[in-house]
Amino acid sequence: LMLPVGVLAAFLGLVAKAMYPDAQAALALPQVIVGLQPVLAGVTLAALWAADVSTACNLLLSAGTLFSSDIYKRFINPQCDQARQLLMTRACIIISGILTLGLAMSVSSILGTIMIGLSLTAAFSVIVIVALFFPQYASKAAGFWTLLAGLVLLVLWQLTPAVRIFPNVIYMEWLVCIAAYAIAAIVCPAKKTVAVEGN
Known part of the structure; x- marks a missing residue:
């Protein structure tokens, strides 16, 4: 269903541009x-x-x-x-x-707010990617610290202009979340459980 919905959304944008060329987005x-x-x-x-x-x-x-x-x-x-x-x-x-x-x-800018909201998905994406492709490094503690690091960075991005070294918060979110997961996975590795089969 994503394909027709995406096409229809783009079509509405084309209709709006044709009907109201000088209108704001x-x-x-x-x-x-x-x-x-x-x-x-x-x-x-x-x-x-x-x-x-x-x-x-x-x-x-x-x-x-x-x-x-x-x-x-x-x-x-x-x-x-x-x-x-x-x-x-x-x-x-x-x-x-x-x-x-x-x-x-x-909210003063809808698109800017949506981009800030989408930046929160960086932490979830890092956790899902590790769980799917590197399950040996999956850890609850690393997931928790990754989510917390992403949230703290978003708050700092909004309150401290000096943190804004990238044009968009999503780029910094990816770097911080990857680093937070890697550090947390090294410091607090996942507990491995070994199943013992009885005779």
Whole structure:
């Protein structure tokens, strides 16, 4: 399905450029949709809104579940009961929703924000590549430190202009994440388990 969706997205860009040659890139799609027949424009906007809302809901639920299960219960409060864990999940969802709403309202460039968000995938990509092609070096500790290094670099990139030695954060993310994984894999190697067969 990626091929037709990509072609249709490019086609919408061509339509917008032909209809509104002087329009800004961020306003091209809204102008095309508003110029459609009213019922078709309403259905198109409803489809876009449904995709946005369903994605946002799933992301918030995933973030809350990951925090309550993988961070809070494992490291902060291992003896918490089900009710306490549910409360922490709900609190995380509310806080994440407020933070993302604030970020969305303060965004000045959509493409720049998307590129910053995509830079977070560098850490995940390093972990997946190692797990698929170099499983002997796969380590939970290395994965954790790689994700943390990618997140810290992204925060530093936004707050400290002196860190910006590359034209885009994604290039530095790749270098830092690869280095973080390699160092963590050397310092904290994966624990090898040997299966002993009984007679």
